[in-house]
Amino acid sequence: MLLLEExxxxxxxLKKKIVLPETHDERIIxxxxxxxxxxxxxxVLVGDRMKLTAAFSSExxxxxxxxxxxxxxxxxxxxxxxxxxxxGKKGVTPELARETVLTKPHFFGALLVEKNLADGMVCxxxxxxxxxxxxxxxxxxxxxxxxLISSFFIMITEHKEMGxxxxxxxxxxxxxxxPDSAQLACIATDTAxxxxxxxxxxxxxxxxxxxxxxxxEHPLVDKVKEAVxxxxxxxxxxxxxxxxxxxxxxxxxxxxxxxxxxxxAGKVNCLVFxxxxxxxxxxxxxxxxxxxxxxxxxxQGAKKPVNDLSRGCSVDDIFYVTAITSxxxx
Numbered sequence: 402m403l404l405l406e407e408x409x410x411x412x413x414x415l416k417k418k419i420v421l422p423e424t425h426d427e428r429i430i431x432x433x434x435x436x437x438x439x440x441x442x443x444x445v446l447v448g449d450r451m452k453l454t455a456a457f458s459s460e461x462x463x464x465x466x467x468x469x470x471x472x473x474x475x476x477x478x479x480x481x482x483x484x485x486x487x488x489g490k491k492g493v494t495p496e497l498a499r500e501t502v503l504t505k506p507h508f509f510g511a512l513l514v515e516k517n518l519a520d521g522m523v524c525x526x527x528x529x530x531x532x533x534x535x536x537x538x539x540x541x542x543x544x545x546x547x548x549l550i551s552s553f554f555i556m557i558t559e560h561k562e563m564g565x566x567x568x569x570x571x572x573x574x575x576x577x578x579x580p581d582s583a584q585l586a587c588i589a590t591d592t593a594x595x596x597x598x599x600x601x602x603x604x605x606x607x608x609x610x611x612x613x614x615x616x617x618e619h620p621l622v623d624k625v626k627e628a629v630x631x632x633x634x635x636x637x638x639x640x641x642x643x644x645x646x647x648x649x650x651x652x653x654x655x656x657x658x659x660x661x662x663x664x665x666a667g668k669v670n671c672l673v674f675x676x677x678x679x680x681x682x683x684x685x686x687x688x689x690x691x692x693x694x695x696x697x698x699x700x701q702g703a704k705k706p707v708n709d710l711s712r713g714c715s716v717d718d719i720f721y722v723t724a725i726t727s728x729x730x731x
Contacts, residue, residue: 404557404568405696405721408599412441412724418466419723420522422510424448428526430456432719437464441720442727445519447506468513470503477502480512488539507533511540514705521726523719525710534576537700537707547702551588552576552709553595553671554684554697555725563651564670570596570604571687572673574680575698575709585628589673590636591701596671599728607650607669608632608643609679613659616646625675640665647672647683699725706730 419442421429433444434457443464446453450469457465470477485498493501501508507528513519524533534550543550553572561567572592573580580588585608593604608629612622625644632641642663643650649659649666656667674680687693699722700708706729708722 403566404555405724408721408724408728409439409441412727413439415727415730416443417520417727417730418443418445418518419726420445420447420510420513420519420524421719421723422447422506422522422524423527424453424506426526428714428716428719431716432723433457433465434461435716435720436723437461439720440464441724444723445510445513447509447513468509468518470506470509477509480509480516483512483516484508484540487542505536507536508540511536511707514707515541520730521706521708523708523710523722523726525708526712526714526719529712530575530709533707533709534700537703541707542704543702544704547591548587549580549584550576550700550702551580551584551591552698552700553592554695555599555699556684556687557694557696558687559692565600565602568600568670569651570671571680571684572671572701573677574674574684576677576700578677580676582624582627582631585625585673585675586632586635587702589628589632589641589671590639592671592673593636593639593641595699595701595729599725600670604639604671605665605669606632606639606641606671606673607645607665608641608673608675609647609650610644610675611646612644613646613649614644614663616659621675642666643673645669696721696725699729701729 423429424446445466450467453467481498481502507524510522551573552575553570556569558567573588593606596604608625610625629643648655650669653667660666688695706726708726
């Protein structure tokens with residue numbers, strides 16, 4: 402896919418440091434080889450230094466940084482203290498902080514990101530989504546201007562007339578089950594920022610419903626209308642509108658008919674679903690019936706990028722998500 406090639410090329414120029422903490426998984430080792438061989442990023446690994454060093458060639462090791470929590474005792478103590486500073490008021494004891502940092506590589510990796518020893522992290526080949534998000538929230542936190550962690554999928558379709566050459570962002574399809582209006586507004590504006598950073602073009606954000614511009618009345622529609630109002634008030638710099646039915650959002654003739662006066666109806670490239678049920682169903686229908694390629698979920702709203710993998714992920718999945726994570730930095 403052309404977009405993925407562009408993402409890889411851009412990541413290659415950025416030279417970011419991305420943590421892959423689950424080094425007990427052979428897929429992570431194989432992905433690391435591919436990432437450094439293609440010069441996508443410097444890979445930061447967490448684990449037994451001796452075993453990890455033996456897994457790579459001397460040339461590959463030039464682009465790999467290894468942190469061993471059991472051997473790098475001074476750094477480990479700094480990480481324990483950092484975690485305690487962040488979570489001590491939440492009931493984390495010194496003993497629990499030590500156990501977490503020394504035995505959970507994804508927490509150690511997230512703390513490396515927080516301490517600026519890495520630019521981002523990709524995790525979830527072995528950890529559940531909940532565990533990855535917990536490490537993100539506890540160790541890195543939410544970025545300024547955002548109020549929650551959410552996600553988006555990059556949907557690459559055969560319909561070149563939709564979005565940007567057939568590329569659409571779908572949010573939030575993986576994290577927040579029932580966002581309220583304020584949370585929905587935050588998801589919308591964060592998705593706009595994600596789109597601009599990755600696609601290098603202007604986002605046009607449509608909030609979806611079963612109603613377009615008041616064609617139906619229901620409290621669920623009111624939630625989306627209020628989210629549109631709040632998002633516009635919070636970020637007047639973003640082209641954002643709704644509420645839209647899907648067809649009114651992406652097909653110009655229908656957008657003109659159903660939402661006259663809208664500047665983006667029929668031209669939306671970022672689709673914000675009203676809840677997780679709709680989002681998850683929507684992206685899977687696009688993938689399975691519409692033959693779209695779904696890349697993600699990509700996590701957004703964090704102070705620094707930490708992304709989740711499916712536990713069934715392939716080496717290529719890890720490779721591409723690492724490249725996307727590099728583009729999210731800064």
